[in-house]
Amino acid sequence: MAHDRTLLAPEALQSFLTQHPDWKHEGGMIRRTYEAPSFLAGIAFVEKVAQAAEKADHHPDIDIRWRKVTLALVTHDAGGLTFRDTALAADADRLFAEVVRAR
Numbered sequence: 001m002a003h004d005r006t007l008l009a010p011e012a013l014q015s016f017l018t019q020h021p022d023w024k025h026e027g028g029m030i031r032r033t034y035e036a037p038s039f040l041a042g043i044a045f046v047e048k049v050a051q052a053a054e055k056a057d058h059h060p061d062i063d064i065r066w067r068k069v070t071l072a073l074v075t076h077d078a079g080g081l082t083f084r085d086t087a088l089a090a091d092a093d094r095l096f097a098e099v100v101r102a103r
């Protein structure tokens with residue numbers, strides 16, 4: 001599948017980071033660590049993220065350490081950050097809020 005490879009303008013990235021202050025721009029990726037209320041809530045969150053990632057054909061690096069789940073995103077095909085990264089990051093934030101509400 002062909003995807004848009006347009007890199008995010010610096011202002012667009014800045015605007016995302018301002019609106020999502022838990023996400024950091026590090027090593028060419030955007031990264032956030034979520035702390036779930038329990039290990040299984042963290043796993044439920046990862047499952048939701050995996051479903052969203054598969055649907056978007058865009059897959060974050062995922063690191064699970066007990067209740068902490070770290071997501072890191074970059075568009076390898078584009079060699080940098082694109083709207084696909086910030087869109088999935090924003091989806092993940094919504095999904096995390098759902099998991100926390102449902103605990």
Ligand SMILES: C[C@H](O)[C@H](O)[C@H]1CNC2=NC(N)=NC(=O)C2=N1
Pocket residue numbers: 001003057058059060061073074075076077078
């Ligand atoms: C063919 C397919 O669209 C690509 O390999 C996708 C799959 N998932 C991906 N995920 C991420 N994070 N970056 C990519 O560039 C990427 N590319």
